[in-house]
Structure formats: C-alpha cells, structure tokens
Amino acid sequence: MAEEGARILVLGGGFAGMFAAKELHRRLRGRAVIELINEVNYFVFQPLLPEVAAGAISIRDAVSPLRRLLPGVRMRQAQIYDIDLARKVVVIFQGLQRRYTEVPYDHLVIALGQGVDLSRFPGLADHALPMKTLSDAMALRNHVIDKLEHADITSMAEVKRELLTFTVIGGGFSGVETAGEMKDMIDRALEFYPNIAPAEVRIIVIEFADRLLMELPPSLGEYARAFFEKRGIEVRLRTGIREATGTAIVTSDGEEIGTRTVVATIGNAPTPMVAKLALPNDRGRVRTDRCLRVEGQAEVWALGDAALIPLVDSPTAREHYAPPTAQFAVREARRLADNIGAVLDGKQPAPFVYTSKGALASLGGGRGVAEVFGVRLSGFPAWLLWRGYYLSFVPGFAAKVRIAVQWMLDLVLGRSTVQTGTSKARATRYVRYRAGDRVFEEGNRADGFYAVVEGAFELSILDPAGGATRRRIGPGGHFGERVLLGEGLRTGTVRAIEDSVVLMVGAEDFQRLTGALPPLRDYFDSYITATFRNEPP
Numbered sequence: 001m002a003e004e005g006a007r008i009l010v011l012g013g014g015f016a017g018m019f020a021a022k023e024l025h026r027r028l029r030g031r032a033v034i035e036l037i038n039e040v041n042y043f044v045f046q047p048l049l050p051e052v053a054a055g056a057i058s059i060r061d062a063v064s065p066l067r068r069l070l071p072g073v074r075m076r077q078a079q080i081y082d083i084d085l086a087r088k089v090v091v092i093f094q095g096l097q098r099r100y101t102e103v104p105y106d107h108l109v110i111a112l113g114q115g116v117d118l119s120r121f122p123g124l125a126d127h128a129l130p131m132k133t134l135s136d137a138m139a140l141r142n143h144v145i146d147k148l149e150h151a152d153i154t155s156m157a158e159v160k161r162e163l164l165t166f167t168v169i170g171g172g173f174s175g176v177e178t179a180g181e182m183k184d185m186i187d188r189a190l191e192f193y194p195n196i197a198p199a200e201v202r203i204i205v206i207e208f209a210d211r212l213l214m215e216l217p218p219s220l221g222e223y224a225r226a227f228f229e230k231r232g233i234e235v236r237l238r239t240g241i242r243e244a245t246g247t248a249i250v251t252s253d254g255e256e257i258g259t260r261t262v263v264a265t266i267g268n269a270p271t272p273m274v275a276k277l278a279l280p281n282d283r284g285r286v287r288t289d290r291c292l293r294v295e296g297q298a299e300v301w302a303l304g305d306a307a308l309i310p311l312v313d314s315p316t317a318r319e320h321y322a323p324p325t326a327q328f329a330v331r332e333a334r335r336l337a338d339n340i341g342a343v344l345d346g347k348q349p350a351p352f353v354y355t356s357k358g359a360l361a362s363l364g365g366g367r368g369v370a371e372v373f374g375v376r377l378s379g380f381p382a383w384l385l386w387r388g389y390y391l392s393f394v395p396g397f398a399a400k401v402r403i404a405v406q407w408m409l410d411l412v413l414g415r416s417t418v419q420t421g422t423s424k425a426r427a428t429r430y431v432r433y434r435a436g437d438r439v440f441e442e443g444n445r446a447d448g449f450y451a452v453v454e455g456a457f458e459l460s461i462l463d464p465a466g467g468a469t470r471r472r473i474g475p476g477g478h479f480g481e482r483v484l485l486g487e488g489l490r491t492g493t494v495r496a497i498e499d500s501v502v503l504m505v506g507a508e509d510f511q512r513l514t515g516a517l518p519p520l521r522d523y524f525d526s527y528i529t530a531t532f533r534n535e536p537p
C-alpha cells in the first residue's frame, strides 16, 4: 500500500523519541509517515536499571521491543551518523555490513538523549562503571558478584578490603538508587559467601553537593542520608573525585580509598552525534525555542535529555529550562506531536508548559523519599508510591505484569547470584596506577602485555643468588611480553614508581597480533634477546 504525507523522522528510541513517535502516529495517522531510528530495537526503562543491576528484576523486564510499543510506526535499527540539514537527510550505518544509507525527512525530531564523559577525572573513564544503559546495569551486576567470589577466597587482607569496598560517585537519583539496591543485593547474597562477614562490606556514596538528592527538598535529602548511615552505607558530602585507579580512588580532600568498584553516575555529556551537529547548543544540549523547535530551524525539533528547552520567555536560571527527566520527556513528546501537527495544518505551534508533579526516589530496603503535589513522604509509604508510580509509567501491559510479578517473587524468594554474560574487562584498555601500586608479581599468571603511556615502572627479576636485576621502564617502553611469547608464569615483579598509565593488551589478543604480523614478532624476539640476555629464562 502506498504511503502518503509528510515524512517525520524521529532519532532515538528512549522516553523522548518513543513517546514522540507514539503521539505523532496517534495524531497524524494517515497524514504522515512516522519513522523511528534507534541503535537497538528496544526501549529501556532507565529508572529501573538499578533494580536490574541488583537482580530485583530481570534484564528482560526493564526493556520492551520498540516494534511492539509502536505499531504503525516504521522502525529502523541503525547507527545514526550525521544530519545533512541542507539536503534534509540523515546519514546512518545499517545492516550487517554497516552500510552507508541516507534517510530523507520533511520534519526531523532529535531525541538522542545524553552520553557519559568521565574524561575530566584522571582514570575514571578507564576504571569506573557507568550506569546509563542496559549493558551498564548487567556489567555492574556481574562485577559485584565477581568481587564477592574473589573476596570469599582471597588470603590477602588488603585485596579483600579493596574487593569489598564499593564506591558510588554521585548522590543524585541514579547514584542513591544504585547504592541502595547494591546494598540489598550484597546483604542478601552474603549467606552464600561464608568467608565474608557483613561488617567487611563497605558501600560509600560520594557527592559533591552538601546533600543527597538535590532534586528533592533538603529534609528528604537528609532523610536519605540518615537512612543510608543507619543501613551502613557511608555518605561523603561536599566531596568530589580527583582520580581513580584499578585499586583505589582519591577524593577531592586527598583521601585514598582502596576499592575495586567505582560506579560513576556523574559526567552527563552530549552524545558524540549531537556534539558534532552544526546546531545551536549549550554544553551539548540542542537549544530549542519554547515550542521545541531547534533555534533557527523550521523543520528540526528536539526534546528529552538532548534538548535545552526554555520554560519561560527570557530564561536566566537553570530552573527556567526543562530538566532532563523522563517525566518531562513524556510531556514534551505530547506537545511536540501537537506542534508538528499544527505546522502541517499551517497553524502556529504552542509553547511547552508543564510543572513537575513531584519526584520520588527509592533508597532500597523498602524505604523511599517522595514529594508529590507538594506533599512530602518518606519511609515505606514513599517506597510503595515509588513502585506504584513507576509501574504505571512502564509502557506496555506485558512489561507491567512481568515487573509486578518479579517484585512479588523478590519478596519471598532469594536472589540469584549467577553471573550472566561475562564480567571480563575489555581485552585492550587503559589502566591507571598510582606510585607504589603493583601491576603483577613473580608467579602470577600472565594476563597481558603492557605499553607505558605515561609515568614509569620498575621491573625487578630475582636471580638464583638472591639478588635482583631492576629496570626502569618509561613512556614508549613496554613489559610483560616475554612470558606471553614463551610459556608459563611471570618471572618478575612490576610496580609503578610514578603515577602512570599503561595500555594493556589482553594475552590472547597480543599472541594473535604477534602471530599474524611477523615483523612485530621479530621486533619482540630481538628486543627480548637484547634485553634479557643476562637474565635467567
């Protein structure tokens, strides 16, 4: 059947894009072709991600297939690469071959959300776990279980302390909810780890502001802090993060906390796509007028976390703009659909007007905080309200039923401590060390090859006479190759002697690379011969 009408292209399938496509289809059915492009074929209900990470609900229940949520809307799973405003086409990479494709539009809706950029804090991008996507939630869950497994069997007290210290950077909604859920999960898992005493587990929330949950009134932020302290979750207010390594974080007041888990809920930044667009933007959010139309563009619209939407005519303060929340994104979607409809009818679009009905946060342990229609609630009633509200908000009847059932089962059944998927870190990654940190020691299994990017390391190899050969390795140098190209366990110990960064290449990748590239193998063979000539094999 031939389709007619204006072609409206929605970029992004989160709260903003999914609801925009739904509302556009409802209002303009038969008059316009609505198409949505997203990099995955499902919608993620982000407020439930901390519960996914804690295993309270399963991964499938925090997502819904976009095709089911959006009957009548064309759906394309693809990577959006660029927008050519002059030619009115969006450039995407799609299909198995990631083929370059141009998709034309009459009206374009940008709803690409925000990304995460942790590069302002040394080491954080390499060592922290973000909390934004479904795979972040799964990675955190596997990571926490992995730490419990290792803590249960290690005989090294310092390593055990690090493994059982879990830090969360950011005391906003996602940081608070993640810390509360992580606490629930660990408390319930400990019965299966006989060598871990509850008192050995530390969860620390680090927040730069002087209270938790800045979006809520101070009394509720204080309630959350006091409740956390009572549950054994430490809260550090007025504290920032200075740097992170694989075994520690350093706070803005210089405290070093040994930890192998850093969850970062800070660092919202434009997605790479939005950052490169030639559209007016403010710290990565596309500037729109009050009607959600991108400044200076007649047929380009933006909403959700990707957009900076003024709520008054001449905004002067942060609260004069729509906040980046799901609650607002859904309301913006309705106004946007009405406005595009009005423009297609040759009428004037209307400004977006909405006042928040309140905010809620779950603190775990069956407690929450809420301010709804000016009424403040805390404790169990707030937690119940939180669950009820979000259940009503989850799109799709099937998803609502599945979540409700999971919540009920969670009250009576134990939680699984199965690691789903892999918790292995990326095979090639940057790793940061502070002066004095050990990279590996004699007798360890060889895990990878290390190229020094910054700083310096000392390699020491014991000799049979009881002495040791020491070698300093600085930027451009490398270590760890000899055992990988031969067989067996580490024969020396490497420590950082300055604050340093290395590029670590996993053992298997290094062996494949040197196997496939004879000149590289030749380089390492002659390097090893020249360097280790006088040392024991």
Ligand SMILES: Cc1cc2nc3c(=O)[nH]c(=O)nc-3n(C[C@H](O)[C@H](O)[C@H](O)COP(=O)(O)OP(=O)(O)OC[C@H]3O[C@@H](n4cnc5c(N)ncnc54)[C@H](O)[C@@H]3O)c2cc1C
Residues within 6 Å of the ligand: 011, 012, 013, 014, 015, 016, 017, 018, 037, 038, 039, 040, 046, 047, 048, 049, 050, 078, 079, 080, 081, 111, 112, 113, 114, 131, 132, 133, 173, 174, 271, 273, 303, 304, 305, 306, 324, 325, 326, 327, 328, 329, 360
């Ligand atoms: C852990 C957590 C808890 C939260 N809790 C609450 C809460 O309790 N209440 C509340 O109101 N809000 C909450 N929020 C905020 C809320 O989830 C966001 O405001 C909302 O998701 C924004 O919707 P969006 O559609 O603008 O962006 P997103 O939901 O991020 O959607 C953007 C979409 O664009 C896609 N995309 C981006 N770039 C590309 C590309 N180049 N190619 C293809 N696709 C692309 C992404 O895959 C994604 O599907 C929470 C957020 C988090 C992370």
